[in-house]
Amino acid sequence: MTTADHAWQALAEWQPRKLTELVAADPEARLQVLVRNVADIRFDFAKTHLDGDAIAILSGLAEVQDFDGRRKTLFSGGIANPTEGRAAEHSAERGDGAPESVHAAQALHQRMRMLVDAIEAGAFGEIRHLLHIGIGGSALGPDLLIDALGRQGSRYDVAVVSNVDGAALDEAFRKFSPEHTLVAVASKTFTTTETLLNAASALQWLEEGGVDDPLGRVIALTAMPERAIEWGVDETRILPFNETVGGRYSLWSSIGFPAALALGWDAFADLLEGAAEMDRHFRLADGADNVCLLAAFADQIYANRLDCQTRAVFAYDERLRLLPDYLQQLEMESNGKSVTFDGKPLAQQTAPITWGGVGTDAQHAVFQLLHQGTHLTPVEFVVAREPDHLLDDAHHETLVSNCIAQGAALMTGRASDDGARNYPGNRPSTTILLDQVTPHSLGALIAFYEHRVFANAVLLGINPFDQFGVELGKEMAKGLAEGTVEFDPATRALMQAALGD
Numbered sequence: 001m002t003t004a005d006h007a008w009q010a011l012a013e014w015q016p017r018k019l020t021e022l023v024a025a026d027p028e029a030r031l032q033v034l035v036r037n038v039a040d041i042r043f044d045f046a047k048t049h050l051d052g053d054a055i056a057i058l059s060g061l062a063e064v065q066d067f068d069g070r071r072k073t074l075f076s077g078g079i080a081n082p083t084e085g086r087a088a089e090h091s092a093e094r095g096d097g098a099p100e101s102v103h104a105a106q107a108l109h110q111r112m113r114m115l116v117d118a119i120e121a122g123a124f125g126e127i128r129h130l131l132h133i134g135i136g137g138s139a140l141g142p143d144l145l146i147d148a149l150g151r152q153g154s155r156y157d158v159a160v161v162s163n164v165d166g167a168a169l170d171e172a173f174r175k176f177s178p179e180h181t182l183v184a185v186a187s188k189t190f191t192t193t194e195t196l197l198n199a200a201s202a203l204q205w206l207e208e209g210g211v212d213d214p215l216g217r218v219i220a221l222t223a224m225p226e227r228a229i230e231w232g233v234d235e236t237r238i239l240p241f242n243e244t245v246g247g248r249y250s251l252w253s254s255i256g257f258p259a260a261l262a263l264g265w266d267a268f269a270d271l272l273e274g275a276a277e278m279d280r281h282f283r284l285a286d287g288a289d290n291v292c293l294l295a296a297f298a299d300q301i302y303a304n305r306l307d308c309q310t311r312a313v314f315a316y317d318e319r320l321r322l323l324p325d326y327l328q329q330l331e332m333e334s335n336g337k338s339v340t341f342d343g344k345p346l347a348q349q350t351a352p353i354t355w356g357g358v359g360t361d362a363q364h365a366v367f368q369l370l371h372q373g374t375h376l377t378p379v380e381f382v383v384a385r386e387p388d389h390l391l392d393d394a395h396h397e398t399l400v401s402n403c404i405a406q407g408a409a410l411m412t413g414r415a416s417d418d419g420a421r422n423y424p425g426n427r428p429s430t431t432i433l434l435d436q437v438t439p440h441s442l443g444a445l446i447a448f449y450e451h452r453v454f455a456n457a458v459l460l461g462i463n464p465f466d467q468f469g470v471e472l473g474k475e476m477a478k479g480l481a482e483g484t485v486e487f488d489p490a491t492r493a494l495m496q497a498a499l500g501d
Helices: 004-013 019-025 027-034 052-064 067-076 099-120 137-149 166-175 193-208 225-231 254-263 265-284 291-304 323-335 367-372 393-412 439-460 468-482 489-499
Strands: 035-038 041-044 129-133 157-161 181-186 218-222 238-240 310-316 353-358 379-384 429-434
Touching (some): 004 052, 019 027, 019 393, 027 035, 052 067, 099 254, 129 193, 129 254, 166 193, 181 193, 181 254, 218 225, 265 291, 291 439, 310 323, 310 393, 323 353, 393 429
Parallel strands (some): 181 218, 218 238, 310 353
16 A cells, blocks of 8 residues: 555656656657646746656645645635634635535635725725735735736735834835825734734824824724724724635735725736636546646755755746745745644655845846856746837737746757866756736636646655644744843844843
């Protein structure tokens, strides 16, 4: 009987072939197996080391790790997050999940739409600006959506502030007029220290700016509405979401309010539908036909066979410049674990360190290491067929040509007797090609990454939906500020040097 240990041993014994050999052996068959089109997005894994043997081994691992059962639990609203004893129901926000959860999400979306309509109708006066205050998943998702989709004319000026550094908030204050500003405070628990401190400063700014009722300008986005009420927000201006929606998976819920307001409700609905299309694919496609699972197969051979500690993501599209930042939290907070579901030490490597940037800028900064450095780093290129500008076609043609050429150069390399000019090649890349950057395609792309994270977690036997590692530092920071925790001499000396306390 095959076990997970047997599958991991088989992967350890599997011998990867050179990329150029794999591509040359049977190009047509390779493209048929390793290129998938879902939701108007082309996912191209042809320049990875995946082959028939690796796919067979990892398909066996998926089977023994009960991929089908774990996926069914996820979509049915079962306990997908056992350490916290709850479901993970972000897909229900897109219409795919337990019927009662889908119904509840739709009702909360309707509540959000009514508030958007009221703002547009002038219920809060002449509103021109939205100051969105959150951190982590409460900020990264809205920031990505508005930056990517609002470039051709957002209906409101939106500033997303996450950093507790007062300089970040002060920058937003300088851009906005208090009398024309709404403040959205996004916190799942409504206890996040940085968020509430920034929110208190925003209230003070509104008051000093002549707003008679600063709290009347606050919209609360939270899974704990009772805490928002205690903080002073009227119930009519609270947009709740289900506590089974994790923070880094929450942009589909009321956390997406800034995008719904700035981009318009139709755009937000298209975003949900794009994600729902990827949900349907992930839920129904089997084995290597499932693009999210196929991506996880590639991730596992690099992390656990070829010892790659990082994965680089480069957006060859200025609109997607925040995608690497978004993926850092999604991937590393989800799968940055060291124990299995049952609390046993993990024998495999989990999430690689996700990093990246924007092409072509990155080519002149970090690609030297990717082409000739000693680290093997899987690279992911994200690019669109159609640009978002009316400038000369040469701009987009040059951009896309650079993207495609980088993948080819990483794979083929170039031999030289001069070591300084030798390119070893055999360096893998994946290319994700969107038809266009639209709400629908961006929704599908983000959902792809969510399900890829989940597929990797299943293969590893870990829980991607808790994040206890985030808590310790927060607790110690609070203890340090309040003087309730006794710290080591080195930390006390540093505190004295920094703050004189």
